Amino acid sequence: MTQVAKIPVIDIASENEQDQVRIAKELVEAAIEHGFIYIKNTGKDIPIEAVEEAFDLSKKLFDSPLDEKQKCTIQQNNRGWSAMQYETLDPSNQRVGDYKEAFNFGEFQNSQAQQPLPASITPHESEISHFRDQCHNLCLKINTLLGIGLEVDPPSFFTTAHLRENGPSGTILRWLYYPPQSSTDASDAEKDVRAGAHSDYGSMTLLFRRPLLPSPSAGSAGKGGGDGLEILTKQNEWVPVPVSPPGTESDPSPPILLNIGDLLSYWTNGLLRSTVHRVVFPGTGGEARYSIAFFCHPVSSTPLLPVPSERVKSFVPITGGEKNPYAERKVLTADEHLQMRLRASYLTLYNDKDIPES
Template sequence: MATARIPVIDISGEEDKAQVAKDLVEAAIEHGFIYIKNTGKDIPVEAVDEAFDISKILFKAPLEEKQACKIQQNNRGWSGMQVETLDPKSQRVGDYKEAFNFGPFTDNHASQPIPPTILPYEAQISRFTDYCYNLCLKIQTLLGVGLSVTPPDFFTTAHLRENGPSGTILRMLYYPPLTSTDASTSDVRAGAHSDYGSMTCLFRLKGQAGLEVQSREGEWLPVPVCPPGTENDPAPPILVNIGDLLSYWTNGLLRSTVHRVVFPGAEGRQPLDGERDAEEGRYSMAFFCHPVGSTKLTAVPSERVRSYVPEGETKALNPYAERKVMTADEHLQMRLRASYLQLYDDKKED
């Protein structure tokens, strides 16, 4: 069975930084997705396991606790089954998933209401968020080097917390098994979409596949949790993908690839080796990294970006490539309104 051919890159060492940066940029241009080999140096394996354990506790919390933390227009909080519709043009119903979005933490305390069931774990969630944030800064620095941006810390500086608030969130996700929903195998767990921000770090559990990316030819290709050569690693590699904002910022040079999550047994799809649909469902975590909200998305100071002219297929795949200066917050709000129709329609009636 054909699967997505996504490069695996190890960024844990300092040797040949220029080559690692070049490899990252080429993967971001060609695929939009990169496997980052998790050796435990950037994000300890134990921290990932701990975060998944907390996620399971969170989604098993009483419904009234989660409803009291319902998602708001600041994109923080709990969203229940079918609240979010990532592909409104094609989906008959909303996504078959629950999600909880965490905003920033201050002194290990959340800046938003969270269910009492997970209050004892605030420090652990905050620590995991910090690991993800620092990994993103490291990748952004390498992208700056690989693109010969002047200065090379251009992207990193734009994402520093001390420079202002941003739309960055940690999202924990739960996809219930097909047997506990009214869905059919023609439905999707998460509709076809591209991500909103600069980049996403995605964490998955072994045996819980379902993610697919759309090739340049329009074919849906499964993305293994453990690509060849990583099956015996202590943890699956972290899957990093370029978001719309970074693609927009680089004039479409870096690719924001459309992807979705399907049910096991989806029509026309064969299961991957080792894939299972456990009765407990599928869990994943995504860290969506955004620049400081007031950042103006002017052209990136890179000759390669300046000389790139999107055309044909590339322009069609990236509708955000057309230049228009807006802030990071404006870009995010544009996307949120399309995904959370109920949330914004409800507010109109207040």
């Protein structure tokens, strides 16, 4: 049997104060050890129906005529549609760009998008805006729990840095579509990937997934538990991350996959782990993959100083071996870090002279 990632499943739904302290400590330990955590999706924070509606709208968007999507092509503000192979998440090692399409939603004002949208989804702006708000509120809740678990003084340290009223941020709701390999004739599953190896740029990411959808020619393929997502372990091995880990197969909805981003590693001096991950073609190669990611970022002007936590102060960062180079201190603010990473991933959006040295 193929080894899979051993990621804990945590239910954060309880509002009991004692339960919250316990949950907070469990979240912190999982963030230190794995960097990835399954959040049990009870529907309390984000209704299951809202997740299903978001997936339906995502499919509608990616099924839109090409010319409609091209009118919304991604800009340097990191909003809009990116075509197949437009983004290269691991430029040092990839032969070609990522085999995926993506659409990034920035902020909404009064439930209205502040960017062009394909005509197919413009009637649904308010629903998308509401789903984005639900994701943001869940991230605020998790930030508060991490503050409690790390005994930060004050515990609201992380949460305050993510409040919209304190300024703009790089927070993005991203819809993703990975076509089946059979429709990407030029791909080589042995060499190419759907999303190159990378760590996430912000504080944390919420990832919503569904079992793979078989292509018409794939028969019953795609009904298994994997969708190509893999994480790099501390032993430097790639292991798959199932959509529904053991014990959650009968849940009404797959758990939400939470992962720690680079900025929480910055803030905690590397204590919280920003784990490198990728998306590969599954063994059969005949399935389409849809996923939804919410990349939570702090206010852009936030200084990336160590948090006021005794546990963070006493942590000795890794000085060699397995570590994430993007979690090292190279920049001063959240926005500076985001711009550094975007320039490295979207080579055609920026002039060569604008790409920073690695």
